[in-house]
Amino acid sequence: MLRKVETITTKTTIKNVDGTSNTKEVKTITTQYEKIAKTLFNYPTVRRDDQVDILHGVEIKDPCVVPIYRHLEDPDAPETKQFVEDQGKLFQDFIKSKGGDVRTKLEARFTEMFNYERYGLPFKKGDNYYYFHNSGLQPQSVLYTQKTVDGESSVFFDPNTLSQDGTVSLSRYSFSESGKFFAYAVSVSGSDWVKIHVREVGADKDLEEKPLEWMKFGGIEWTHDEKGFFYNRYPAPSVSLDKAGTETNVNKNQAVYYHRVGTDQSEDIAVYKDSEHPDFGFVTTVSDCGRYVIVGAWKGTHPESLFYYADLEKQFGGNSVLGVPEFTTIVGERTGAYDWIANEGTVFYFVTSDGAPNKHVVKYDVAQPELGFSVVIPEVETAIFYHKVVANNKLVLVYMQDVKHVMRVHDLTTGEYLHNIDLPTGSIIKGVSGSKNKTEFFYNFGSFISPGITRRFDFANGQDTLFKETIVPGFDSSIFEVKQVFYPSADGTKIPMYIFHKKGLEMNGENPAFQYAYGGFNFSVLPSFSVAWLTFAEKFNGVVAIVNIRGGGEYGQAWHDAGRLFNKQNCSTDFQYASRYLISEKYTKPAKLAINGGSNGGLLIGTVLNQAPELYGLGIADVGVHDLLRFHKFTIGHAWTSDFGNPDVKEDFENILKISPLHNVDSSKAYPAVLIVTGDHDNRVVPLHSLKLGATMQYELNNNAKPIMMRINTKAGHGAGKSIQQTIEELSDKYTYLSITLDAPYFD
Structure with a gap:
């Protein structure tokens, strides 16, 4: 020295x-x-x-x-x-x-290089298609809508109108089942804290006087009666709202809340929390049929999870939340990661690493819990990376093979392998969108030297067609x-x-x-x-x-x-x-x-x-x-x-x-x-x-x-x-x- x-x-x-x-x-x-x-x-x-x-x-x-x-x-x-x-x-x-x-x-x-049109993955909700688009140098991408897959598009929601400098962004969003309502969460200056707003599709103003506050690390899930949605929030930290995002307070005791549209946040129902495990975070899903609410519990970023479900029909006589739902345990021990796939009646399907490091597909009948889990699609030597159920019973699985993707289609209920969906050599799937009650799904793939191609596969006719290809001028x-x-x-x-x-x-x-x-x-x-x-x-x-x-x-x-x-x-x-x-x-x-x-x-x-x-x-x-x-x-x-x-x-x-x-x-x-x-x-x-x-x-x-x-x-x-x-x-x-x-x- x-x-x-x-x-x-x-x-x-x-x-x-x-x-x-x-x-x-x-x-x-x-x-x-x-x-x-x-x-x-x-x-x-x-x-x-x-x-x-x-x-x-x-x-x-x-x-x-x-x-x-x-x-x-x-x-x-x-x-x-x-x-x-x-x-x-x-x-x-x-x-x-x-x-x-x-x-x-x-x-x-x-x-010059960023000034190219970028397209997000399309999805359909209600009668409309939606996708994000950036013309090139817009601060934030804009959500567009169109009536048909090849129809004329129009601006649905533009986050660039939320601030002059483009630092207010659309963090997450969710449409109600019929597509009537749109809930969206806004982040300021890149903070993990977001505020949830609600508006009716077609309106240019929010339905409610005040947004929901102190949400972080969670989604927005509508009940099928479209009267409200589930979301996650933490207790408010000891900082003023104008400093939210710069504070260092520990975030613990997350809870799942249900918000009924048109009511004040103070009236929201805490539907699930675990005071004995303040480190737990939650992911909430409403089943495709609308009858079940499924809550996954994660201890921070640990790979193992717990899972619970509530039967809204059994408790409330439909798909509405009229009080605090009663949850029943599906996975009560942290023995592996579980991801919800879909359900067929009382049979729930999951992708899990429990007993299978590369993951396999299992099912669980909530009407016969004594039977436990059974394997539907066994583990293979490559790991499952994405999953999506389309066209009622078509399970699309994307596997990772030496940092490249392979896409396979199985029958959800029997596990039978049906066919592959071919990808260009060395391609990586950037996302998959679709739903159980639609015959089509969209997937986007790219590489180090390709900015992205989005295609549409329709199980109704087996056609795989181009939706958008991103081109970078020059x-x-x-x-x-x-x-x-x-x-x-x-x-x-x-x-x-x-x-x-x-x-x-x-x-x-x-x-x-x-x-x-x-x-x-x-x-x-x-x-x-x-x-x-x-x-x-x-x-x-x-x-x-x-x-x-x-x-x-x-x-x-x-x-x-x-x-x-x-x-x-x-x-x-x-x-x-x-x-x-x-x-x-x-x-x-x-x-x-x-x-x-x-x-x-x-x-x-x-x-x-x-x-x-x-x-x-x-x-x-x-x-x-x-x-x-x-x-x-x-x-x-x-x-x-x-x-x-x-x-x-x-x-x-x-x-x-x-x-x-x-x-x-x-x-x-x-x-x-x-x-x-x-x-x-x-x-x-x-x-x-x-x-x-x-x-x-x-x-x-x-x-x-x-x-x-x-x-x-x-x-x-x-x-x-x-x-x-x-x-x-x-x-x-x-x-x-x-x-x-x-x-x-x-x-x-």
Whole structure:
């Protein structure tokens, strides 16, 4: 280390895990950080706490080793706001002074590339078809309607009218059974909090004076009498509505409510809650026949679920809710994930991982519960990814096979295989829409170099026809080459990775490369059309690598289990071995390799940078979970113990302490350039994770040769709901920083 060190002794208050405290003398090391930092990158100064935590007998950590910026957990504190402002100025000044005209070129190119018509997946409700459409640069996509599948369309609902800057988005929506009513939930600045509005189809004003508040993480399900709907909400946090989205209060005790249209929210009925399990969240479904209400209970993001049902006809004489429904248990033990498919009378069908890591289809007769579950469609060697029942008894199953999709049709009641629906080689299904009482369904597929094709399959005549094909003006997919490789990780496990770049690009070890992964929560990273990745490949002569590391759902529950809890290190190891593969095969070299991930993937980047900084030229961590010792104390963080473990449990604590980005910054190592990105309204992975890691890295690595900087998005959350303009600005900034730090020129 080049910094001058001075030691002083102070008295410090120590808080123990049991809530008690004591005082001891602590030797605090002070340095000439400010002088050295300003000589290099002029990092903003920020106060350091002198608090030390003792967790399970471990001092976390002496502030002379890793300072605790606990005060940055308060988003409303003046010094936090000043810190955010200073970091924003530092970053903008850096890219403007070092980036030349690259920023201008990137913004123009991204604007050009995003300016193409985008179509959402169509669906039919009542007599009308609906789909989302964006003409190109509209901040938010617009919901359109048309009477027939090939008829003339018109605007049904335009979220762009809800705000001047496009930062108010349509988060979720639901039509009543006949299509008469439309309930929609609105998010402000990307917050997970939404407000539910209700209007009659064809009207331009809401039916009710006030929207429903404090909904988060749930759907909207109408009863078939169309008098109301089910929704999820949490107790109101201790913040004013104008600050909703920036608070850090823990979200627990979610409940399912029933709202009768035209009444005040205070009259809503709490139909299901579990006070003994405050961590539980719920998903509610009304059966296609309207008779049953099905509630699935999930403990955070744990893969196992419970299921209950209520018989509205038996209790209320129809399909109305006239009081609190009585629920009966279907699945009472958390032995696997269960997803509702449909019912035929009293027989309920589910897709489940219980006893089948790749999932199978089972049935359960609520009239004969003593029979239990029986298998309808057995598990196969590939995992079930999507399911949809159409045309009464046609069960469409989409399977994942080596990160590519296969679509098969079965008879729901007998399980008999009927036929496949052919897809272009290597295609990925982006969504399926349809209903049990319609003969048609729509599916959309795409790839890294195809923005998407939507087709309509009609079981009435077996015809598979084109509905919409997305065309990007001026984009030539033929200039790119895409391939999939399987490389060995440290333990020999074969990990799939997609690689694409321009055809004819010489593999001489000098190309800039961009490596991305997620690796958590059973979520699969699938081939998708990315304006950012394609621009990097085209304009920087770059190599893009998308890695399907363990922890995701690419190979079913077993693949997820291999990358969570005490196997979490596998994620980082798999990612590092992907980097080594790219380097050894001459796709790139460490100084030219940028890595990126978001949320759990942001954690991945933070961990990898601490463990193997020598492999990289740049790390970009988006909205990451960086404090693995306190993540469970904020908003919905407690739900993630399924993958990370519980810091309050000694064994889990000891495991995650080794990979927590905030607690493993190593000042003895030379780090690549770093960019930490967050959003001021991210109330899922709250910004304090990024702020504390940024402050820690800038302090500990103050003499690092490469910059460590932050970009804090304003009026933005975890990612959803961003306007196109916000996206273009963020990408232009990120890739300008990449161009500077990787010394990667932009080619016109």
